[in-house]
Structures are given as C-alpha cells and as structure tokens.
Amino acid sequence: MICVNLRASILCLRGALFLSVCAFAQDGAATTNNWPHYGGTQFAWRYSALDQINASNVKRLAPAWQFQTGDYEMGLQSTPIVVDGVLYLVTSRNQLFALDAATGKLIWNYKYPLPRGPVSYGPQNRGVAVGDGKVFMGTYDNYLVAVDTKTGREAWKVNIDDTKQCGCNVTAAPLIAKDKVIVGGSGGDSAHRGYLTAFDMKTGRLAWRFYAIPGPGEKGNETWKGDSWKFGGGAPWMTGSFDPKLNLVYWGMGNAASDLYSGDRDPGTTAGGVNLYTASVVALDADTGKLRWHHQEVPKDVWDFDSAYECVLVDREVRGKMRKLLVHVNKGGFVFVLDRETGEFIKAYPMVELYNWITGITEDGKLVGRKDPVVGAATMICPGATGGKSWNQTAFSPRTGWIYSPAQEACNDLIARKDEPNEGRSFIGGNWISKMPPGKISSGHIDAYDPVTGRRQWTYQYKYWLMASLLTTAGDLVFSGDPEGFFFALDARTGQKLWEFQTGAGNRGSSVTYSVNGRQFIANPSGWGSLAGGMGGFFPEFESRGGSVLTVFALPENSK
C-alpha cells in the first residue's frame, strides 16, 4: 500500500486496481503518549498512533510489570487512563489507584468507603475520567467523586440520585467535554427513568441533566402510553463521545422498561418512534444538554436491545462525499451508521450470523419483520440477552480504514409477562432462557469491517464469547483477551493471531497503550466479571477464574 499525505487527508493506493480514500486524519482522534479518555480520545476510536510495538516485533512482547489490586469482586472491568506517565486504575468496588505507568509503583490509592447494604446493579466499574487535575469516578452507590490527581484526596463529591429509591448507580466511566464531566447511570432494567447528568469539573455543581424520556409537554412524551414514561427505563449505562468541533456530545440510550413487555407503554402509534428516546443514539449540545438530533434504532424495544454502547466518530467517504459519521453497534447485533452532524441514517448491517428478531433494516432505517416475544410462551430470539456484542468496545484504525468488533453468537427463549412498575425495583416484564436453535452452537468472533459498507474483511473465530474490548494501533495490531485468560494480538490486516500471553484470569476489561520516555506499553486488565456467568448457560464445561490484575507489556529494553 502506498499512502500519500494530501493536506488533511491521506490518499491510499492499494495495488494498482483499488483506489480508496482513507479517513481524514481527524485531529486528535488517535491517542499518542497518553490514553486520556475512556475510548482513547473523545472520538472513541480506541486507536493509538504508537507503532514501536508492531506486527513484525510483537512476538517479543513481554510483561514489564503487574499490579494486583487485591479487590477481586466482579473482576477488573475497567479501562485504565494514562496521563503524563501516571496510570489511573479503578476496581469494581471503587478502589482507585494511581501508578507510575513505567514501573507500576503505587503513587497513591483512594479507597471509597463501601456503602452499607446491597446495591442495585452490584459493584461494577468500567473506568474513570481525568481532567482539571482530578480523577472523576462514579460510585456504586451513585455518587460522582472528584479526587485530586496529585494527592489522591477528595476534591468534591455529589450524589446523583438516591440509589435506594431509583434502583440505579454508576457503572460507566464519565466523559469529559470541555469544562464538564458527564455521567450516565444504570437502572434500565428497573422501574426508573434514565438520564445523563453533567457537572462542572471544577466545582462539582450541576450543569445540566438530559432525561432519556421526555416529560409531559416535551416532544416525544406522546410516544409513551399513560404514565409509563415515569418508569420507562432508557438508562444510558455506558460512556458517550464528544466532537469538539461540532460541540456535540453523543450518547447511546438504554432499553425501554419493562424490558420484554410493551403492552403498558406502547401508545399504539409508530410514526416518529415509540418510547423515545430509549434504544436511541442522541446528540446533545455540550454546553446545555439540549437535544440536537436523535435516531431511534429500536422503536418499541421488547428484546432488551439497548443502544447503550459506544459511539465511534469517524470521517469517511460515503457515495463520493466525505461525511462526519457515527458508527454504533446496537445490542441486537446490527451496526448503525449515522451522519453525526444531522443524525441522518446512512446504513445498517448485521455483525452476527444469528439474528431473527428482525429480518432486516430498510435503506431508510426501518426495522422489517419484527419477531416480538409473547406473553406466557417461549419465543426463540437471536441474539440473546448479552447481545450480538456486549459492552466491551470496538476499535477503529485509520490505517486500514476498518472497524474491529467483538461478537457472540447466542440465542434465548424469551417469555414476556405483564409487570407492574415499583420504583427502583426490577422491571423486566419477562425472562430469558439460554437456548440455541437446533444444530447451532454458540461461539464468539472478532471481525474487521469497512464501517460504511459493512463489508467483512476478516474473521477471528473463537469457541467461547469474546468479552474484552479491542485495541488497535499504528503497529497494525488488534489486541484483545479471551475468557480463558489469554491476552493476544492479531494482525490488523489479516486477523491472524501473532502473539498471546496467559494473564491468569478471564478478560472482561479494556486494554490501552501509552508511552513513557520513548517506551511503548500495553496495559491489560484481567479478572473476568460482569455477566460473565451468563456464558455458563451455553458452555457448561467452561470454568471461569476470577481475579483482578493489570498486566503491562513492552518490548524488552534491549530489543526495541
């Protein structure tokens, strides 16, 4: 491949026959020495421009240091954040560590006082955000805490909602957009009305709140039957993205509740969506939280097919015109491509083999051939409750121009039942039973796609589900880990496995890469956790091993 820099874009000549324009070199979309945000940068590419470790030398990659958190509950699901040689790591029970990113030496730790009594969605934490000299951490009893990066002491702390009442808490990493820190919450399977809340980074004061469900008098409230909007779910339980130039924050909203039964929330009309803005991607003004546009991927969701996952912001050519896009995997196993300036639907394509909840999606984004669960009888639905992809994230490489996604093939029998909302309590409206269609076996895979056309470039096949995030680098590598404990590197162009290392426990977190004093490191959390037990229904022979360890790799010092 020959690449030529042409102002902001890179023209790539692939052989003699293929001519394709790579992504604009989007300013600041790749990480370099730091890993400053949950998704790498606010564009959520999970791509680093570092290439010291690359496809030709990755075989020599070896552990440089390890850090045992000592907090094994629910494994280690988080994304480390690295700023100027300091690595910030959080465990599922809000134990926060600042480590020397080159050596692993502990700089400080902050132990959040464990709440008394049980908590709604269990202790799970997927990461922190760092900015304005503070580490921002959502807690499992629903506070947002700012900790001084230098001292490890609290700077401010604010309650987001009473966890005992709302049945919600924070499991996601917050997102920083300019002077604000924005945090989503869990609660989408409870009788709860989800929201995003933005706080001023400096003072902790409320900046804005965006409800996933519009209130009376607001546009979209008419897409709810009666009072069902009050407890209709929509909790945005993962982390969004931010485009500084457009000043828009993008976030995926959770499923409608009760999850599997829509009889009490469906107003009977379908024009313009049902149960807005659940199972939707929204674009909000970063300063005010006001809705700029939305796209509802799943109107009247009855499968728990959230839109909560990451929004990957890429600039790509569509039908001869460069567009600012948002690429988003829905839990139902479809990738949605939207114009992120306008919300215009561009394309959707499946990323799993097994899907039957719809037969397809039209060119203007309408779902076709819905298969809704019924009350009191089992309906086989694919993908299953864990989704075609779980919350572990995709990665995008501007070098290949491809998006890399983990996937799992699984189905469930769904049984709907009428459910009454009881504020903050479970509000599922039915159940899932692990079950595969006759002759099919459950499995996992990682695939490379052209994000716009959906054309699959390669597939890495695996016998269990793959539930760790992907990481891709300018070294033309894709990193991830598997439930058996192996952390591995694939060739970003072919999918061929080039290297692996046994970390000692299953992988359910998000690896990152960074550089300190010219040496590139790859840091990988392992320890399983978070719905990992759901795999047992499909793989009775699989035995998970819990843990909570960060393993950091580099090339040996004498062989860089």
Add this chain to the structure above:
Amino acid sequence: MRAALLMLVAAGLASAQGVQELVTQGAEVYAKSCATGYCHGVKGAVGGAPRLASRGFDETYIMTVTRMGVKGTAMQAFGTILPRRDLMAVVAYVATLNGIATPNLGRGMPAAEAPRRLLPADAAKGRELFFEAVRGFARCSTCHALDGLGIAITTPIANIPASVAALRELATPAVKTATGQGESFPALVLTQGARETKVYDLTLPPPVMRVFPPGALKIADGSAWKHSSVIASYRDAELASILSFLKAVAVPAP
C-alpha cells in the same frame, strides 16, 4: 412431620396442600424477582449470579441470604422488599430446588412484620411529593433523609414548621457564606480543621461536598440562600401535604 408442622404453623397454613400452594406462589415470586438471565436464571440453574439449584442449601441459609442480601453484590435484602408471605414462599421454592420437598421455615423466620405504618391520605400524598422522582433535584429528599430514603445533607428534620409559609421561609442559620479561591457561595460547613475545610456548596441543588485546603475559605455568618428557592417547585397545597407527612413520621426534637 414435625418439621412440616412447624412450617405450617409458622406460615399460618392449615394443610399439606398449603405447602404446595406456598411453593407454587414462591415459583411465581421467583420468576418475577430472581429468575432473569442477569440474576439466578430459570429454576436457579444458570444465570449471571450464582447457581441456586442443587447447592445443598438449607432453609435457614436461604432465608438468611434472601432476607439480608449479600453485601457488596447485586443481591438485595429482600426482607425489606417482599411482603412476608412472598418472602417465605420464595424461600420455600428455592429450598425445593435444593431437594427439600417439604421446606421447614420455622428456623430463620423473620419476626412478624411490624404493622405497616398507615399514613393518613394527606400524609401519604406528602410522602410521595417529598421523594417525587420527576422533580429531579427539586425535591425535598435531595437534602433530607426521612423514613429510610433520601440524602442526609442536613440534620434530621426535628422541628416541623407550623405552616406552609413558615416552611417556605424557614430560618437557616447553619447556612453560611464561604469565600475564597476567587468565589463566594452559600455553604454548610462540615469540618473546619487543620487538615482541610469541608463544606457543602449550596449554590444550586444538588449540594456538592467540596474540600479546600486549610485557610483557603473564609466562612462568614449569614447567606443569601433561601429555603423558599429550593422548594419553589412545590405548590402551597403540596407543601401542606408534606407537612402532614412530616408530622406523621419525623422524630420530634427532645
């Protein structure tokens, strides 16, 4: 037999048919509260949470865990969530998943429930308003804990204002004015020590607990902060109901 009898007495049931009814009811409760794929799964066989079937659990253990929950996990204390009969029923059902055909709930039984405090209609309405989620941060429970819910920013409500007007114009001498680091804001002081100054910043709801280096904040009596402004979303009639609720449940000052 004796075990079964104990159970029947405990459950207030009259016959062996009652056991079966209890287990059947327990299966219903289980299906609704415990069986999702995220939790224990159908028949406790497999799910995101630990398996419950064929684990050798006895009734006492099942009752204890179901009532008390498991600290630090998603397993809630169902003793505070389920009505007593539902609680017993689901324990009986889970016992059958562990090979106990005739569950004995005589051990580990919760004491008979205290009769649920029956609030007069107006106070019950007041309770709803006090915690009303659709108000977001503009509700009483953003700063006050009462009746097991809410965020305790300030001391427990003890002196109940005599009227709606008095509730609006409540004197709040504890709210001071904090000045320092280029800003000035209404504050409730938590600690003022040699190590740090810790205050609640009341600029706007929700209150923010903020920490400053010693000496960085100057605290002065008095403040422009008004109770009336943070409860502005309530109409007079609503505040009257809230007062009824407070009278019914707040512990009066000694």
